[in-house]
Amino acid sequence: MDTLHERLSRVTPAVVPVVFGIFAFSQSIEHAHGGEPLMGLLLSVFPLLSIGVGFVFAGRFVHRSSLSTRMVWKFDAWLIAGALVGGAIASLFLVYQDTHGGTLIHANYIVVNSVAGGAAIASLLGYTTLMRTVKARELATTTDILDAVRELNRQIATIDDRETLEQAVCETLAAADPYVFAWIGTVEENEIVPTASAGVDDGYLDSITITVSGGDTSEGPTGTAARTHESAVMQNVQEDTSFGPWRDAASERGYQSSIAVPLAVQGTLYGxxxxxxxxPDAFGGRERAVLEEVGVTLANSIAASETRHRESKLLNSMDDVVLVYAVDTGRILDANQTTFDRLGVEATALVGRRLDSFVEAVEADDWFRENAPTEQSVFESSFCTDDGETVPVEVSAVPIRYEGERAMLALARDITTRRKQFRSLRTYMEAIEHAGHAIYITDADGVVEYVNPAFEEQTGYDGSDIIGETPAVLNSGHYSDEFYTELWETIAGGDKWHYEGMIDLRKDGTEFYIDQTIAPIVIDDEVVQYVAIHRDITALKENEKRLEERNEQLELLNQIVRHDIRNDMQIVLGMSQLLEERVDDEDCRDMLDSITEKSDHVVELTQTVGELMTALLGDEPDGSSAISVKNFLEAEVEALAHGYPDADVRIEGEIPSTRVCANEMLESVFRNVLNNAVQHNRSDDPEVVVQVDEDEDHLVVHIEDNGPGIPEIQRSEVFGKGERGLESSGTGLGLYLVQSLVEHYGGNVDVRPNDPTGSIFEIRLRKGPCSTEEAV
Structure with missing residues (x-):
C-alpha cells in the first residue's frame, strides 16, 4: 500500500485547483453583490466547476497509486496553462471593451471567470491526456507482465528441478519491462540467503544483508514478506525510510521500487x-495481484517438486522393488532404483519392457486378474535377473491411474532370506519335536504355550493338558517359596537358570529327577518368552546312589585293609622278630624267615592297596591345588636309602622348588617307583640315581637304576594292574597306581632302558595349579 508520505505528495499539487476555485468563487459573490447578481451567479459556474474538478482529482490522486507525483505536477501545469490562456482572453476582451467604449461586463468578472474557465477546461484536457498516457503505459506493462506470466507458467509446468526453475523465473522476470532485477532467497538462521538471481546485479546481493527479524535489516520488503508471509511493496527507493540500509546500493544500480512476494504454502515458507x-510506483494493485499469483503458483510448484523429490528419495532408498506397470499391456511404466539394481539393468532399458521379460510365471501368478483389478492383491512370484539368478519375491499390488492409464503399483520384497529362515525354523522345530529331552516354552507370565513330544512322554501330560497352564503342575513340594522366587528373579532379569537334580512330579504322582535349564528369550531388551529343557536323570541319580553305597562299602574295606589287617600283620612281624632270637633250629629259622618275608609283603600290599583306594575314593581338592616335589622326593629317597643300606641311593643336582599340579598322594608315586628300582635290582651293587629338570610347562623327575632292565616287549604293559617285574616280590599294583595318579595330575610317566643296564623312569608333572578335573 502507498505510504502516508506518498499520499501527501499527491495532495499538494491536487489542492491547487481547489484553492484557485475557492478564490474565484469568492470574487464572483463579492461582485454579484455590487449590482449584477444574476450575471455574477451565472458567471460563478466556472469557479464552481473548477472547485469540483479539484476535489475529484484530489481524491483520485491521493488514492490512485498508478499516478505518480510527477504526473500530478504535470496536471497542475495544464491547469496553470489554461488559467494563463483564460487570462489572455480576458485581457483581449477588456482591450476590445475599452476600444469600443462601454462596459458590458464588469472587468473582475471577466478576469476571474476567464482564468477559472481556462483552468477548468485545461484541467479536463490535461487529465484526459495524462490518463491516456497512464493507460497506455499500464497496458504495455500489463502486456509484458502477462507475457512473462505465460512464460513462467510454462517453466513451472515443464521444469522439475527447483534450482533450475528458480533461475529461469528470475531470468524471465528480469527481462520484463519495467523490471531490471529479480532474485529468490531462502531463510537460513534468520538471514535470507540468495539461491537464484538475474538482471542488473553488479554485486548488489553481495553488498547487502537482509534478515527476517531484529533491526533495520528486517524492515524492508523482503524481510517483511518472509516474516508475515504476505507480499510487501516499496514504491520509492529515495523516499521510503524503511529502505535505508539498502538505498545507496539500490540507487547505484537504478532500482527505484521493489516488491517482495513470499513463496509459502500452508504455512511453510520455501523462499x-x-x-x-x-x-517509482511500478507495482500497482493489478501488477501486485498478478505477481502474488505468480508467487503462489511458484510456491506450489516448489512444494510439489520437494514432495516428489522426497518421495523419489524414499522410494530409491527402499530395499524393496517398486514398479508401476500397465494393466492392459504389462509394460513397465516406472520403477525405483532398487528395481534396476536387483534386475541388473539400466533404467532406460527396463522402462517399456514387458513383465514377462523378467517374471518367471506372469500368468500363473496374480500379476493380472480377470477384468480390471479393483483392490489390493498379495501373492508370491519370482524375478529372473539378467545374470540368470532367480529371486523369490512377495508382491503387494494396488490399482492406480498413472498418467491417465490404468496401472498397478507393485511392491516386491525379496523373500530369499525369509525362505531360508523358514527352512531353518522348520529344521529347528523338527529338532525340538524329535529331541530326546523334554522342552516347553512359556510366555512372559509363565503360561505354557508349547511342549514337545518328549515332555509328554516324560511327564505323562498331553499338550492339551498343560498348554494354558503353568509349570507349577510339576511341583513336587520339595522346594520352598524362596527357591522359586530366586528362580523367577534370575530368568526375569535376563539370565539363564540351571539346576541339576531337581525333583518333579509326573501326572501319575511319581517323582523323577531332572537336570533343568530355563533361558529367557529377549527381544529389544524385553523378555517375551521362556524356554525350558528337562533332561531326565532319574537313572543317573539311581546309579549315583548305588555308587555311593558301593563307595561306602569300599571305604569300609579300605579301613579293614589299612588298619585291621595291617595292624595284625605288624603284630605278626613283631612276634616273628622275637622268635628269631629264640629259635636255633635251622629248619625253623628258614620257616621263620619265610613268615617274616611274607608278612612284609602283606604289609606292603595293604599299604599299596590302601593308597590306591584312597586315590580312587578320596575327596577332590580345589582347583588351586599345587605343591612342591622337593620335600616329598627328598623324604622318599632318604627312606629308601635307610631301608636298603646296601644300595647306593642318591640325588644328583638341585631339586627345583617349582610347584606342580598334584596332592599329597605324590609321595606314593615316588615311593613306588623308587622301591621298584631296588626290588627289581639283582646287581651286587644296586644303584639308584634321582635327577630333576624342567622345561617351560613341566617338571621332569628321572629315576635311574642299574638293575636288569625291562624287556622291550614288557614296557608297554609294565604299568598294568598286577604286572610284576622279573622275579619280583612286589605287589604288581604299585606302577599301576603311579600311572593312574600322574595321568590324573595332567602329566605322564614313561620308562626307557638305561645305559649300560637298568631302566630310567621319567615322571612329567605339569607346572602350576590343577583344575578340578585334574586333581584327585
Whole structure:
C-alpha cells in the first residue's frame, strides 16, 4: 500500500485547483453583490466547476497509486496553462471593451471567470491526456507482465528441478519491462540467503544483508514478506525510510521500487521472490495481484517438486522393488532404483519392457486378474535377473491411474532370506519335536504355550493338558517359596537358570529327577518368552546312589585293609622278630624267615592297596591345588636309602622348588617307583640315581637304576594292574597306581632302558595349579 508520505505528495499539487476555485468563487459573490447578481451567479459556474474538478482529482490522486507525483505536477501545469490562456482572453476582451467604449461586463468578472474557465477546461484536457498516457503505459506493462506470466507458467509446468526453475523465473522476470532485477532467497538462521538471481546485479546481493527479524535489516520488503508471509511493496527507493540500509546500493544500480512476494504454502515458507523496477510506483494493485499469483503458483510448484523429490528419495532408498506397470499391456511404466539394481539393468532399458521379460510365471501368478483389478492383491512370484539368478519375491499390488492409464503399483520384497529362515525354523522345530529331552516354552507370565513330544512322554501330560497352564503342575513340594522366587528373579532379569537334580512330579504322582535349564528369550531388551529343557536323570541319580553305597562299602574295606589287617600283620612281624632270637633250629629259622618275608609283603600290599583306594575314593581338592616335589622326593629317597643300606641311593643336582599340579598322594608315586628300582635290582651293587629338570610347562623327575632292565616287549604293559617285574616280590599294583595318579595330575610317566643296564623312569608333572578335573 502507498505510504502516508506518498499520499501527501499527491495532495499538494491536487489542492491547487481547489484553492484557485475557492478564490474565484469568492470574487464572483463579492461582485454579484455590487449590482449584477444574476450575471455574477451565472458567471460563478466556472469557479464552481473548477472547485469540483479539484476535489475529484484530489481524491483520485491521493488514492490512485498508478499516478505518480510527477504526473500530478504535470496536471497542475495544464491547469496553470489554461488559467494563463483564460487570462489572455480576458485581457483581449477588456482591450476590445475599452476600444469600443462601454462596459458590458464588469472587468473582475471577466478576469476571474476567464482564468477559472481556462483552468477548468485545461484541467479536463490535461487529465484526459495524462490518463491516456497512464493507460497506455499500464497496458504495455500489463502486456509484458502477462507475457512473462505465460512464460513462467510454462517453466513451472515443464521444469522439475527447483534450482533450475528458480533461475529461469528470475531470468524471465528480469527481462520484463519495467523490471531490471529479480532474485529468490531462502531463510537460513534468520538471514535470507540468495539461491537464484538475474538482471542488473553488479554485486548488489553481495553488498547487502537482509534478515527476517531484529533491526533495520528486517524492515524492508523482503524481510517483511518472509516474516508475515504476505507480499510487501516499496514504491520509492529515495523516499521510503524503511529502505535505508539498502538505498545507496539500490540507487547505484537504478532500482527505484521493489516488491517482495513470499513463496509459502500452508504455512511453510520455501523462499521469497524479490523484484526491482527502474521507476517509482511500478507495482500497482493489478501488477501486485498478478505477481502474488505468480508467487503462489511458484510456491506450489516448489512444494510439489520437494514432495516428489522426497518421495523419489524414499522410494530409491527402499530395499524393496517398486514398479508401476500397465494393466492392459504389462509394460513397465516406472520403477525405483532398487528395481534396476536387483534386475541388473539400466533404467532406460527396463522402462517399456514387458513383465514377462523378467517374471518367471506372469500368468500363473496374480500379476493380472480377470477384468480390471479393483483392490489390493498379495501373492508370491519370482524375478529372473539378467545374470540368470532367480529371486523369490512377495508382491503387494494396488490399482492406480498413472498418467491417465490404468496401472498397478507393485511392491516386491525379496523373500530369499525369509525362505531360508523358514527352512531353518522348520529344521529347528523338527529338532525340538524329535529331541530326546523334554522342552516347553512359556510366555512372559509363565503360561505354557508349547511342549514337545518328549515332555509328554516324560511327564505323562498331553499338550492339551498343560498348554494354558503353568509349570507349577510339576511341583513336587520339595522346594520352598524362596527357591522359586530366586528362580523367577534370575530368568526375569535376563539370565539363564540351571539346576541339576531337581525333583518333579509326573501326572501319575511319581517323582523323577531332572537336570533343568530355563533361558529367557529377549527381544529389544524385553523378555517375551521362556524356554525350558528337562533332561531326565532319574537313572543317573539311581546309579549315583548305588555308587555311593558301593563307595561306602569300599571305604569300609579300605579301613579293614589299612588298619585291621595291617595292624595284625605288624603284630605278626613283631612276634616273628622275637622268635628269631629264640629259635636255633635251622629248619625253623628258614620257616621263620619265610613268615617274616611274607608278612612284609602283606604289609606292603595293604599299604599299596590302601593308597590306591584312597586315590580312587578320596575327596577332590580345589582347583588351586599345587605343591612342591622337593620335600616329598627328598623324604622318599632318604627312606629308601635307610631301608636298603646296601644300595647306593642318591640325588644328583638341585631339586627345583617349582610347584606342580598334584596332592599329597605324590609321595606314593615316588615311593613306588623308587622301591621298584631296588626290588627289581639283582646287581651286587644296586644303584639308584634321582635327577630333576624342567622345561617351560613341566617338571621332569628321572629315576635311574642299574638293575636288569625291562624287556622291550614288557614296557608297554609294565604299568598294568598286577604286572610284576622279573622275579619280583612286589605287589604288581604299585606302577599301576603311579600311572593312574600322574595321568590324573595332567602329566605322564614313561620308562626307557638305561645305559649300560637298568631302566630310567621319567615322571612329567605339569607346572602350576590343577583344575578340578585334574586333581584327585
Amino acid at each position: 521469497v521472490l524479490s523484484i526491482y523496477a527502474d521507476r
